[in-house]
Every structure is written in structure tokens, then in C-alpha cells.
Amino acid sequence: MNEIYVLGVGGSTPLFIELAEACGYKIVGLYHYNDERTGETEHGFSILGSFDDMLQSDIKGKQFLLSQGDMKIRKNLTDKIKAVGGIIPTLIHPTAIVSRFANISDDGVCIGANCIIQADVAINAGVVIRDMALVCHQTTIGNYCFIGPKALVGAHIFVEDFAFIGQSSLLVSGKVRNVGDNTLVGAGAVVTKELPADVVVVGNPARIISHIAK
The missing domain is CATH 2.160.10.10 (Hexapeptide repeat proteins)
Structure with missing residues (x-):
């Protein structure tokens, strides 16, 4: 099964989680925009760290799903993830x-x-x-x-x-x-x-x- 990480913990996050699961993905965990919620759970999934934590780790070849409603933020995060080898699938x-x-x-x-x-x-x-x-x-x-x-x-x-x-x-x-x-x-x-x-x-x-x- 394809594994994917979800970026963003907010009101629309479960909608994107359900989309990923319907497409056959396994949710590995979530990342929040800061570290205030690291270690907590949201809709049954662990919050692994902040966006900075994620970007500073080795994410080459890993897949990510963005749940933000602000499209400028989505574009900015996508560029950063792709620059270090991460993948944003359709x-x-x-x-x-x-x-x-x-x-x-x-x-x-x-x-x-x-x-x-x-x-x-x-x-x-x-x-x-x-x-x-x-x-x-x-x-x-x-x-x-x-x-x-x-x-x-x-x-x-x-x-x-x-x-x-x-x-x-x-x-x-x-x-x-x-x-x-x-x-x-x-x-x-x-x-x-x-x-x-x-x-x-x-x-x-x-x-x-x-x-x-x-």
C-alpha cells in the first residue's frame, strides 16, 4: 500500500485523509505548521512534528498530501517539498x-x-x-x-x-x-x-x- 503524510492539522484535514484512503493510501502521520501539537493525535493519527521538522528530515521519495485551504501556502509548501525530493501525488x-x-x-x-x-x-x-x-x-x-x-x-x-x-x-x-x-x-x-x-x-x-x- 502506498504511504503518505498529511500536512496541516485543521478543519479540512479529515476530508483529505478520507480522499487519500479512498485512493488506496495509508496515512503514516500528520505534520502541523508549528511544533505546538507534536506528539498529539488528530482523528486517530499521530502528529509527528512541524513543517520545519519534516523539511529538515530525509523525505526524498516520500509522498505528501497538503490539506491547507490557502492555495498560496499550498504552492509554497509544494515547492519546498519538491526541492528536497518529496512527492506530491495527484x-x-x-x-x-x-x-x-x-x-x-x-x-x-x-x-x-x-x-x-x-x-x-x-x-x-x-x-x-x-x-x-x-x-x-x-x-x-x-x-x-x-x-x-x-x-x-x-x-x-x-x-x-x-x-x-x-x-x-x-x-x-x-x-x-x-x-x-x-x-x-x-x-x-x-x-x-x-x-x-x-x-x-x-x-x-x-x-x-x-x-x-x-
Whole structure:
């Protein structure tokens, strides 16, 4: 059985643990962002140390699963782990339906239960797609994007890096061609036009309510 370590101890950690187990992995242990919880257990698994402890040990060839919701933190940790020989595998829940014509990066993608990924979709590195989301044909999801549960991303859309698509939101095919870098689409929003980078949109139809400072 493949062994894997989980990084991050928080509210979403058990969701990622269950994804890994559904994909046939054995959880060896957890790492926390600092050493305050070293030696404790979380959901039945030992907290082995801090991220620094992990990075200072010999992790070459070992596999890791990141459970953080902050995609910038995920990217930073991924880079550090890969730099010293660690591996961040792609995990696709066995109940997900993924077209044989889809192109899924093997670099740290997580696809949850009952997702649908249609033909000619491209999913880039570090993307997290939560349960029951649908990504329609000829759409590209950029690096380190988050697609929330039950979100629907329509066809022929380019979602740029670090975009956040909230739960149960809808990006309408034929209306939206592009979602800019780092843009946040609120839960339940219905997007019917292009979205620039670094904005927050909510509502039906979705409207910009703020800009994200860089």
C-alpha cells in the first residue's frame, strides 16, 4: 500500500485523509505548521512534528498530501517539498468521473467524490476540486485554483491561476470566457461575464464587490 503524510492539522484535514484512503493510501502521520501539537493525535493519527521538522528530515521519495485551504501556502509548501525530493501525488476519488480525453496534472491535484470532469478539460498543478463539482468540456483550470463543492464551471472557460470558485457557484457556458488570476467567486454566485484578476464577486448575476490587494 502506498504511504503518505498529511500536512496541516485543521478543519479540512479529515476530508483529505478520507480522499487519500479512498485512493488506496495509508496515512503514516500528520505534520502541523508549528511544533505546538507534536506528539498529539488528530482523528486517530499521530502528529509527528512541524513543517520545519519534516523539511529538515530525509523525505526524498516520500509522498505528501497538503490539506491547507490557502492555495498560496499550498504552492509554497509544494515547492519546498519538491526541492528536497518529496512527492506530491495527484489524488482522484474513485467515484469521480473523469473523461479519458481530459488532461489532469500529476502534480498535486485533488479531485473529490462524485466530481465530473468532461472531455478536453485541462486541470493544472495543485488544483483542488471538492465533492460533486462539474467542470465542462474544453475548459482549463489554472495552477492552484480551488473549485468548491457543487460548483459548475461551464464549457470553453479559462480559469487563471489561484482563482477561487465558491461552493454551488455557476460559471455560465457561452457567457464567460475568462476568470482572472486570484479572483474569488462567492458561494452561489452566477457568473455571466468576464472577470478580471484580483476581484471578489457575489450574487446573481455576479457583481464585483471588492478588489484584492496584491
